Amino acid sequence: MGRVLIIGAGGVGGVVAHKCAQVPEVFQHITLASRTLSRCEKIRDDVLALTGRKIDVAQVDADNVPETVALIRKVKPDLVLNVALPYQDLTLMDACLEAGVNYLDTANYEPKDVAKFEYKWQWAYKDKFEKAGLMALLGSGFDPGVTNVFCAYAQKHLFDEIHTVDIVDCNAGSHGKAFATNFNPEINLREVTQDGKYWENGKWVDVKSMSVSETFDFPGVGPRKAYLIYHEELESLVLHLKGLKKIRFWMTFGDEYLTHMRVLQNVGMTRIDPVMYKGTPVVPMEFLKCLLPDPASLAEGYTGKTSIGCIIEGIKDGKPRKVFLYNICDHAECYKEVHAQAVSYTTGVPAMIGAMMMMTGAWKKAGVVHMEQMNPDAFLEKLGQHGLPWHVKEL
Numbered sequence: 514m515g516r517v518l519i520i521g522a523g524g525v526g527g528v529v530a531h532k533c534a535q536v537p538e539v540f541q542h543i544t545l546a547s548r549t550l551s552r553c554e555k556i557r558d559d560v561l562a563l564t565g566r567k568i569d570v571a572q573v574d575a576d577n578v579p580e581t582v583a584l585i586r587k588v589k590p591d592l593v594l595n596v597a598l599p600y601q602d603l604t605l606m607d608a609c610l611e612a613g614v615n616y617l618d619t620a621n622y623e624p625k626d627v628a629k630f631e632y633k634w635q636w637a638y639k640d641k642f643e644k645a646g647l648m649a650l651l652g653s654g655f656d657p658g659v660t661n662v663f664c665a666y667a668q669k670h671l672f673d674e675i676h677t678v679d680i681v682d683c684n685a686g687s688h689g690k691a692f693a694t695n696f697n698p699e700i701n702l703r704e705v706t707q708d709g710k711y712w713e714n715g716k717w718v719d720v721k722s723m724s725v726s727e728t729f730d731f732p733g734v735g736p737r738k739a740y741l742i743y744h745e746e747l748e749s750l751v752l753h754l755k756g757l758k759k760i761r762f763w764m765t766f767g768d769e770y771l772t773h774m775r776v777l778q779n780v781g782m783t784r785i786d787p788v789m790y791k792g793t794p795v796v797p798m799e800f801l802k803c804l805l806p807d808p809a810s811l812a813e814g815y816t817g818k819t820s821i822g823c824i825i826e827g828i829k830d831g832k833p834r835k836v837f838l839y840n841i842c843d844h845a846e847c848y849k850e851v852h853a854q855a856v857s858y859t860t861g862v863p864a865m866i867g868a869m870m871m872m873t874g875a876w877k878k879a880g881v882v883h884m885e886q887m888n889p890d891a892f893l894e895k896l897g898q899h900g901l902p903w904h905v906k907e908l
Contacts, residue, residue, distance in 0.1 A: 521596035522547035524809040528861025531851040534566035543568040575601040581608035619654035643880040653867030654860040657746035661884035663838040672827040674756040679824040683765040686817030692773040711761040731820035733841035739763035749883040812854040815844035835908040
């Protein structure tokens with residue numbers, strides 16, 4: 514049915530390539546591109562071995578708009594699927610506009626010199642994409658992504674009014690390393706070291722990093738302590754959930770992870786501004802990234818499960834209702850299928866499903882679009898079919 518250009522060859526890029534290859538009736542031609550060609554070639558060979566599908570690979574600097582436009586015009590994709598770094602969202606959106614092609618990403622833009630992620634930069638592209646008749650689908654991962662669709666499904670089918678949402682994310686897996694991050698170390702550490710915030714009664718409430726915690730009973734995992742942090746889907750969901758009074762995001766962290774993180778913060782290794790070392794400017798966070806394990810290397814031998822979902826409270830037929838929509842994903846099973854760990858898998862599968870929705874025409878809307886603005890039913894049906902079964906539990 515169509516052609517897709519995947520940009521980004523990290524752990525998530527590998528999952529996306531494998532999952533697209535599993536659906537030849539939608540993704541007839543797949544090109545995987547990255548700054549590092551050898552990473553693309555490794556994934557290409559792995560896809561061939563596991564699925565029998567041949568995919569093309571290419572080298573591209575996603576920060577370079579003319580170079581990216583040239584690649585898009587050569588490949589002629591129906592969609593550019595961006596799983597590169599969040600810093601590159603805007604240049605890739607520029608390239609898609611110039612080349613006249615639809616766009617999808619899994620994480621919102623953040624400037625490299627400020628550890629602050631919000632949608633204002635990408636929202637500024639709304640008119641440009643509308644005028645071009647192109648769709649830019651933002652945040653088609655798990656959180657953001659599936660969590661947004663869970664909220665849309667709840668609003669459509671389960672509630673007359675939604676009052677509170679708690680998005681809860683638990684990785685109860687073990688990779689056997691003293692300290693490692695499950696996705697790009699620089700992005701992960703920037704995310705969890707900044708102060709948190711949540712939305713209540715029409716305004717944002719700021720909290721100090723890791724200062725608020727609560728214990729949740731995660732399906733398939735059990736009780737775990739989770740910390741309130743800020744996450745980008747909150748920003749769009751407050752616009753699209755009717756009657757919402759409060760929305761928060763929670764993530765679990767092991768004690769060992771938190772200890773390492775605090776030490777790294779205290780000694781300045783999570784700084785994102787350059788420091789002079791022997792006459793050379795060095796960004797501590799970028800140097801730290803070079804020392805930590807590549808998240809893609811964690812997959813083999815990773816054990817345990819992730820449990821991610823939305824606890825939603827509101828009113829149905831005049832009565833209070835509380836439900837938990839969630840998915841449980843097993844690290845070892847992900848490795849068997851696509852040689853990835855569950856954190857990459859739970860992001861990569863929804864990216865493929867979002868691309869499928871766009872390429873088949875199930876989702877079609879010009880402009881800059883969030884997941885919860887689209888019909889959730891077809892997406893969730895495909896999500897269950899392609900490796901991420903989901904459940905609704907009455908609480």
